[in-house]
């Protein structure tokens with residue numbers, strides 16, 4: 675993939691994009707430039723890509739005030755669980771979701787990728803670009819019973835927190 679050079683005026687234009695969608699905007703501009711067979715981004719490219727690809731996100735007036743959360747769950751348990759209890763608890767703001775008001779949304783629901791949780795870091799990186807605030811470790815990842823307790827929970831939590839994202843232990847109980 676060709677590297678895109680950014681002209682100074684393009685970088686200035688990019689700074690006008692709200693911070694919570696700026697990484698998304700940067701990628702949109704670079705795709706826009708590549709699709710046109712060029713390798714240099716101009717201020718006009720930023721304006722065009724912004725209009726085409728991210729204005730919808732900026733125009734969401736309440737977007738900056740929303741709390742955006744994601745849930746990571748156990749790959750093994752996910753074989754038998756569609757996640758109903760997690761979503762039900764969130765929709766009713768029950769248990770570990772009681773702290774959120776109605777201006778909160780789930781933007782991600784993913785499994786850890788199997789021991790030792792190799793998918794988590796990459797998923798969180800993607801969601802950070804979309805304004806992620808909090809990751810919940812699902813209740814199945816915390817409990818011990820039919821399945822053994824997750825031996826990697828502490829490291830999974832540490833990896834998420836290292837990205838500046840708050841971690842809450844638990845979902846529906």
Ligand code: SF4
Pocket residue numbers: 747748749750751786787788789790791815823824825826827
């Ligand atoms: S790392 Fe933990 S949560 Fe992920 S599959 Fe293994 S036991 Fe389950």
